[in-house]
Amino acid sequence: LYNTLDVIRMTAITNDDDQTAEMLDGLSGQLKYLIGNARDRVTLQAELDSVRNYFKIIRVRYENKMTLEIDVPENLLDLEVPQLVLQPIVENSYKYGFTGKKKQDILRIQGCREADKTIVLMVEDNGVGMEEEKVQAMNEALAGEAGFEAAAGIGLRNVNARIKNYYGDSCGIWLESCPGKYTRVYLRV
Numbered sequence: 001l002y003n004t005l006d007v008i009r010m011t012a013i014t015n016d017d018d019q020t021a022e023m024l025d026g027l028s029g030q031l032k033y034l035i036g037n038a039r040d041r042v043t044l045q046a047e048l049d050s051v052r053n054y055f056k057i058i059r060v061r062y063e064n065k066m067t068l069e070i071d072v073p074e075n076l077l078d079l080e081v082p083q084l085v086l087q088p089i090v091e092n093s094y095k096y097g098f099t100g101k102k103k104q105d106i107l108r109i110q111g112c113r114e115a116d117k118t119i120v121l122m123v124e125d126n127g128v129g130m131e132e133e134k135v136q137a138m139n140e141a142l143a144g145e146a147g148f149e150a151a152a153g154i155g156l157r158n159v160n161a162r163i164k165n166y167y168g169d170s171c172g173i174w175l176e177s178c179p180g181k182y183t184r185v186y187l188r189v
Helices: 002-014 018-036 044-061 087-097 132-142 154-167
Strands: 041-043 066-071 080-082 105-113 119-125 172-178 182-188
Touching: 002 018, 018 044, 041 044, 044 066, 044 080, 044 087, 044 105, 080 154, 087 105, 087 119, 087 154, 087 182, 132 154, 132 172, 154 172, 154 182
Parallel strands: 066 105
Antiparallel strands: 041 080, 105 119, 119 182, 172 182
């Protein structure tokens, strides 16, 4: 499969179709990540590389009006995280956060280590944001409060449940947002 995708990518390059070649390169990287070494946990570096491959496809789709900024200290890159914890959040940013009306949509991923050795990752977009009531309902759904299950999408709930399964109830996802300015999704692992 990878070799076939590479043949198609090289054909696109030969035909001066650099956008298609870049998208195929991103897809090939995503497939290698998803099925090449199926495992529960990966290094943070591998997870970020997967996001970069996904971003190659998205950037072409949105005519290079999107920027990905990653600011994660090097000493965190070898630490293990559950596989596919960032990509669903990044996908939600593009699906729900960006309208294409801004001159440049920006997605930032930042990471830091807290005093108790947990890691906090933040995925922030400069998109449309959400009203406080929606954010509160989503956070209550992620906290497992009865009656709020439908407020957070299945992707966020899945990632949150997997994080809690690995690291306990003190870890997980929470959101904050400002309408018209940003949405931030935090992951504590």
